[in-house]
Amino acid sequence: MTKPREMIRVEKLNKSFGDLHVLYDIDLKVNESDVVVLIGASGSGKSTLLRCLNFLEFKDDGKIVIEGEQVEAATHDLNKVRAKVGMVFQHFNLFPHKTVLGNVIEAPIQVKGMSKKEAVKEGKRLLDKVGLGDKYDIYPSRLSGGQKQRVAIARALAMQPDIMLFDEPTSALDPELVGEVLETMKELGEEGMTMVVVTHEMGFAREVGDWVVYMNEGRIVEEGQPDHIFDHPKEERTKAFLNSIL
Amino acid sequence: MGEFFDIFIGSTDVFFQGLWLTLRLSVVSLLIAIVIGLFFAMLKISRIKILEIIADLYIWVVRGTPLIVQIFILYYGLASIWLIPEFWAASIGLAFHSGAYIAEIIRGSIQSIAKGQNEAARSLGMNRRLTMRRIVLPQAFRRAVPALGNQFIIGIKDSSLASFIGLQELFGVSNTMGSNSFNYLPYFFTVAIYYLVIVLVLTVAVNQLEKKLAVSD
Numbered sequence: 001m002t003k004p005r006e007m008i009r010v011e012k013l014n015k016s017f018g019d020l021h022v023l024y025d026i027d028l029k030v031n032e033s034d035v036v037v038l039i040g041a042s043g044s045g046k047s048t049l050l051r052c053l054n055f056l057e058f059k060d061d062g063k064i065v066i067e068g069e070q071v072e073a074a075t076h077d078l079n080k081v082r083a084k085v086g087m088v089f090q091h092f093n094l095f096p097h098k099t100v101l102g103n104v105i106e107a108p109i110q111v112k113g114m115s116k117k118e119a120v121k122e123g124k125r126l127l128d129k130v131g132l133g134d135k136y137d138i139y140p141s142r143l144s145g146g147q148k149q150r151v152a153i154a155r156a157l158a159m160q161p162d163i164m165l166f167d168e169p170t171s172a173l174d175p176e177l178v179g180e181v182l183e184t185m186k187e188l189g190e191e192g193m194t195m196v197v198v199t200h201e202m203g204f205a206r207e208v209g210d211w212v213v214y215m216n217e218g219r220i221v222e223e224g225q226p227d228h229i230f231d232h233p234k235e236e237r238t239k240a241f242l243n244s245i246l
Numbered sequence: 247m248g249e250f251f252d253i254f255i256g257s258t259d260v261f262f263q264g265l266w267l268t269l270r271l272s273v274v275s276l277l278i279a280i281v282i283g284l285f286f287a288m289l290k291i292s293r294i295k296i297l298e299i300i301a302d303l304y305i306w307v308v309r310g311t312p313l314i315v316q317i318f319i320l321y322y323g324l325a326s327i328w329l330i331p332e333f334w335a336a337s338i339g340l341a342f343h344s345g346a347y348i349a350e351i352i353r354g355s356i357q358s359i360a361k362g363q364n365e366a367a368r369s370l371g372m373n374r375r376l377t378m379r380r381i382v383l384p385q386a387f388r389r390a391v392p393a394l395g396n397q398f399i400i401g402i403k404d405s406s407l408a409s410f411i412g413l414q415e416l417f418g419v420s421n422t423m424g425s426n427s428f429n430y431l432p433y434f435f436t437v438a439i440y441y442l443v444i445v446l447v448l449t450v451a452v453n454q455l456e457k458k459l460a461v462s463d
Contacts, residue, residue, distance in 0.1 A: 056365055083371025093366035097384050097462050107370035110380060139462040152366075161371055 004031035006068065007163055008053060009193045013062035015048055022048050024218045026062070030163070030211075033192040037205040037226075040215035041241060046198045049215070050165050053196065054087050059138070067162060083111055085155030090168040092148040094140040094155070101136040104155045112159070126154040128185050146177030150184050157188075161201065164188065166197040182208075202245065206230050214238050253432040254439070257423060264419035265440060271336055271405040271415055276398055278341035283348025290353045301349065308346035314407050316343055321411045336408035344401045350398060355390040356382055388459045395452030399445050406441075416440050 008030040015023040024046045030036050037044040051057040053064065055071070055078045063208055064071050071081055095103050104123035108114040114122075127133055130150040140148055156164060166185065170178040182201060186208045189195055199205060205212050206226045213223040214235075222235045233239050290408035308316070317339035324330050330338075359382050367377040389393075407416030420437035424430035 054369055056369065079368075079371045079373045082369055085369075087366075087369035089362060089366065089369075091362055093360075093362035095363065095366070095381055095385075097388065106380065107367075107372060110376055111371040141463055155370070 004033075005032075007032050007034075008065070008196070009065040010049075010053070011063040011065075013049070013052065013064065014060045014203065015045075015057065016050060016060055022218050023052070024058075026220060028213065028220070030194060030196060032194055034210045035193075035195045035208050036211045036213060037209035038196065038198045038213050038215060039200070039202070039205055039229075039241075040221075043217075045218040046213075046215045047167050050087075050167050050196060050198050053163075054082055054085050054165055081113070083107075083159055084162050086159060086161035086164045088149065088152050088156055088164065088166045088169050090171050092140075092145070092152045092172070094148055094151055096140055097138075099137050099139055100132060100151050103140065103151055104158045106156070108158050119153070122219040123154070123158055123227070126157050127151070130154045131180070144177055145173045146180045149173065149181045153181075153184055153188070163194045166195065166199070168198050168200070170199065170201055200245070202230070202242075208232070214241065216241065234243040250432045250435060253429075254436050256408030257356040257433070258437060260419050261416065261436065261440060264414055264416040264437075267413060267415040268402070268405055268415075268440075268444070270415075271333070271340065271408055271413070272398075272402045273404065274339045276344065276401050277339035278337065279344035279348050279401065281385065282341055283298075283352055286345065286349035287352035287356060290349065291356060305346045305349060308343055312341045313339070313404055314410060317411060319405055332408070332411050332413050335411060336405070336413055340401060340405060340408070343404065344397060347397050347400075348394065351390050351393045352386060358389060359385050391452065391456055391459060395448065395455075398452075399448060402444055402448070404442060 006029060010026055010028040013026040013028075013106050014025055016023070026045075027047060028036075028049070033182075038049065040046050044124040048057055053066075055073060058073050066081055069076075090234050095106065096105060101120065101123050103115075104126060105116070105119035108119040108122065109116055109217065124133070124136065127136060129155055132147060132150055132154070135143065135147065135151075140151065143151065153164075153169075161236065169185065170181050175182065178201065182204050185195070185197070185204070197204070197209070209226050211223065212226050214221050214229060214233075214237075216237050222229065222233060222238045229238065230242065233242060286301045286304055289297040292298065317336060320339045320342075321330065321332065321335035324335070363381055363385065364377055367381045368374075372380070404414060406417035407419060408415050412418075414422065416437050420433040421430075424433040427433075
């Protein structure tokens with residue numbers, strides 16, 4: 001059996017905001033095509049961990065290895081790393097002054113130097129894929145939350161990332177709009193995208209996740225395959241958490 | 247009243263020359279002021295202490311001294327080193343002055359753009375410069391349009407101070423004509439109408455621009 005390619009490895013990661021220690025000795029491994037789901041209560045550090053992987057936050061110590069290369073803010077061009085690691089935010093963060101298509105083609109043109117023609121073609125393909133083929137020229141303010149988030153996914157995909165990070169992508173959505181976004185993410189996972197997803201959607205974690213990581217107070221308490229975590233959790237805190245939300 | 251209309255109609259030749267100068271002064275100084283304002287706004291948000299202090303110092307000096315003093319220092323003070331033409335002394339003086347206010351307007355609107363915009367751009371691999379130029383500044387400018395419009399109106403009226411270094415712009419014309427005829431009031435009423443019309447046109451233009459920019463809202 002060939003060894004799966006390792007996309008992300010985190011070793012002994014620590015992070016504090018001032019006096020507040022938010023991540024303790026985190027170890028995490030993500031292999032190619034894996035969908036890793038981080039679950040846990042608000043404030044457990046899962047979003048901070050995700051943001052460290054994209055260097056929107058900087059670790060205090062520990063190692064972050066992206067596609068075999070240990071990345072340090074001081075010595076690496078983080079823009080290059082970020083270009084390979086897409087991120088989807090809770091509050092979408094679409095560019096309001098650009099159309100839907102404008103949002104999607106911005107980075108490929110400006111960062112990758114792609115020709116406008118090519119970027120438009122690829123951007124339209126991605127928007128079609130996320131079901132927004134009729135919204136190219138609309139401004140984000142005219143879209144529903146679910147549509148906005150799907151544009152945000154297309155925008156991240158336009159950079160042809162090797163890894164996609166999702167930071168509570170459905171938490172800001174009306175309940176009836178959650179499904180369409182999860183569906184898009186599920187398709188992406190099935191196509192083999194390597195994904196790290198912070199979410200409160202346990203159904204998604206169970207169905208789409210290959211590996212589930214439960215965090216509490218800045219530590220990884222338990223991790224394993226979905227059926228292990230959801231059906232046979234070993235740790236009391238995991239059980240308590242699952243009971244509280246299911 | 248009849249006398250006023252005679253003067254108003256009869257003096258259009260000279261006033262139009264003054265108007266032309268006022269417009270040139272205003273536009274040139276405002277363009278320079280935007281560049282200065284943008285530059286000092288960048289210093290203010292650079293998070294580099296020494297640059298922030300330089301920007302603060304500039305804004306403090308401009309806000310802390312009358313515009314007419316600034317223009318006089320430029321014109322008479324610099325004349326000993328480099329004889330600067332009246333038009334440029336006035337334009338640079340006005341730009342130097344408006345620039346400080348514009349810097350504060352732009353800084354405020356840049357800082358009002360949500361942090362998430364910056365993060366989204368950075369997460370796509372855009373560097374700080376690109377993020378500022380493509381994502382933050384276009385939004386900040388939109389948000390700054392009403393305040394900038396207001397500052398432009400102030401700039402146009404402030405250009406009347408250029409008459410004190412001998413420029414025959416609108417106010418200079420009215421002052422000269424008034425003193426020549428020993429009949430100031432009709433000329434001052436006339437010049438007031440010219441300013442009112444300019445400001446009205448600019449106000450409508452700014453409103454139109456705001457509407458146009460609001461398409462994405």
